[in-house]
Amino acid sequence: MTEQSTNWEPKIIAFLCNWCSYAGADLAGVSRFQYPSNIRIVRVPCSGRVSENMILSALKSGADGILVSGCHPGDCHYISGNYFARRRFALLSNLLDFIGVEPGRVNFSWVSASEGEQFAEVVQGVTEKVKALGSASRLVKKIDALETELQVA
Amino acid sequence: MPTINEIVSEEIRAQARKLLEEGTVAAVIGYAAGTLPMTVRPLVVRSPEDCSKLIWNTFCVLNLANYLPATLKSVEPPRGPRDPKPEGPLPKVAICATGCWSRNIVVQTQEHQVDRDRVVVMGVGSRGMVSRRKVEAIFSGKEILKVEEGDHELIVQGADFSETINRWSVVRDNCQTCTHPDPVLVDVRIGEPVSERKPPNPFIQVEKIEQKTVDARWAWFTEEFSTCIRCYACRNACPLCYCPTCFVDDAKPQWVGKSLDAVDTGLFHVLRAYHCAGRCTDCGTCETVCPMGINMRMLTKKLNKDVLNLYGIEAGMQPDAPLPLTTYAMDDPQKFMANEVAPVPSMAPATLGHRGPVPGSVKEGK
């Protein structure tokens, strides 16, 4: 893996809910708000759909940062999906912090469909945070490194 | 004079025999003596004659609630997957339960794994169970051949030694910080109730880790779980883990790899603990059964702490309330959100009914 060279750019996986944050990203685009191109968007029906498995699996596969974004509380297309998600994310976020995953790797936000500018700000903020942290190594699976010694014992 | 646990054992045998003879229950879940010192074997008794095998001692470390759903199923009349449920009440099962195990039965009831009406809880107040590992650590290198149990001390004997140790000093960590030792469900009371305990700080072990720096926490995590052999004893001994297919066995997508890769092992433990969030009663079984002595309980205990602090819920303490992750409050804390400072739109109930994209959204008309 290429370690931090000067032109290193993080890869950030963004799970965006279809009804608010994804539309917010769309609005940011049509409104020509600039935001870093580091995010790779995965469109999900609702932030409540995003499971811990998906987040950790993205980290494992080498994402440098994660952003999960859904509708503001009260605005969920499915009425309460984001409320459930909020409880789960609060616990997950604390648990990841507890095991020593750097704060800022996994991020959560609320962005509505009308908040194109806010979406750009959130992405800007998350990208800066992840850039400051450098490329992810914790909970990232590397199979090339395994070959050498684990083989032996 | 008989010890407290001898009295409890006698009562368990008597009550189990009575329940089976009367026909109140079809089976009793309890413990039989093990073949080594400080071990016991979970046992399902189906006839009054076998009740003499039941025992109770300070080494009953496995959560018996784990056996409840399967035992309930085993006493039902056999039927095919499409056959209708037989008419009339189904046979009942009695189970010995301490504070944490009874709370697990509550959780099982809340999650519809167990029909409360079919369970007779033989409630035993827990005086704290002894960690075999802690006792062995005291006598490291010497084989323990016999352990006699008093109310407050253990007499540990080997080939060339016999020593008396204080019982509480070798009680498991989770029992030492336990606040609810007495069962929350009692149908048949066994022995004397024990009072609520007030440990100075139930989360002291978790807080020790929280106070470390993020790098030190990561170092702790990687070291602690580096010896895992992926036997899944922690998962299988846990009454919360009843999924027909565990996430580690999912093949498409495969969330967690299967070898001893440190990342895969770490992810397994993080996800296993996370799946117990809001449901774990800190019975300590996962930690006790681990053949490698990994303290995976720290992860679930951390989640217990957060669930209590954020949502004010302790698993299994409120039978009528929903589980913390199956419900929500409008004003749940959300400090962790990246844009928490952004104005939160009105939470008036009217907006709850709002559906579809916000007017003016670029999605419209597509």
Next chain:
Amino acid sequence: MKVLKVTPAELDAMMQQWSKAHRVYAPALVKQPAASPNCAPGWRRVDGSGALTLSTGPTPASVKTFFFPQPETLLTYTLENNHPDKGLMREPEKSKEMQVVVGVRPCDARSVLLNNLPYQEDPFFQANRRRTALVGFTCDQSLSTCFCTQMGGSPLGSEGLDLAFSRTQDGFIVEVGSAKGEALVTGLDLAPADESEITALAARRQKEVKASSTELDTLKGRELGKLYDAPLWQPLGESCINCGACTFICPTCYCFDIQDEVVRGQGRRIRYWDSCMFPLYSLHTSGHNPRGQKVQRTRNRFLHKLKYFPDRFGPFSCVGCGRCVQDCPVNIDIREVMNDLLAVE
């Protein structure tokens, strides 16, 4: 066979000597520090400094990890489009460096010979065998959970060991059991053992053989159907939680599964430990599981060790190390199972 005499000081010197040329491993009696994450749980890499300490009874982890690495890479490949290796599956380059495992007990040494029976033609197992030398120490003391004598082994056995150390008054006598063992002692200035010490050891061994029980061997002639339908399995299966602890700590459990792992375009096919205690082990693609119930899986493990394996290969697939007896979370005791099986009418 060559028999040498070694003092404790000479043993330390030998360890130092070996660690210069080979990878040397010894049992880790305390939990492994994170500094050595690349060694299998229960073992530590040693550099020859510091004395070797052994616990009574079997080593904390069995030696099978050196023969069945967890995982073993079978093939590597790439999914990158522009890679010159695209479309190729390569056998990974494996280290041929000799590994010396010090502190092995006779039970574990025997387990390698037993595992060799089904793995005679397995190139990976055989390659690992070729490059692994086992330096063992016979047992002066046994634990109450040890039952190697019942399983056809001996606490003083040297079977399967390349070098077998047995304690004497002032040090050890060392039996050189193979060419690999021979290679480990060449160049070292060691005196041959006294004749009297060799005869003393032989006499002690003879006593062990007399004390060992062969009652269990009658199981081999028993009708399988009766053992299979015996009532003992039901309560056993009910208590069992179907974790894989017994199979993973067992030196003679050798089942594996194969899987492809791809991370960021780089793939590998690995062989990793599997356990007959897991439902996935016997699950068919159709969805049918011939051993879908707990009791069936528990029965399979014991009958495999005590009936299927001996029927096919001769000896029992158990060396009597007692690890499963000690570590089973629900105290399922194979010694009890054997007695119950013998009692089956």
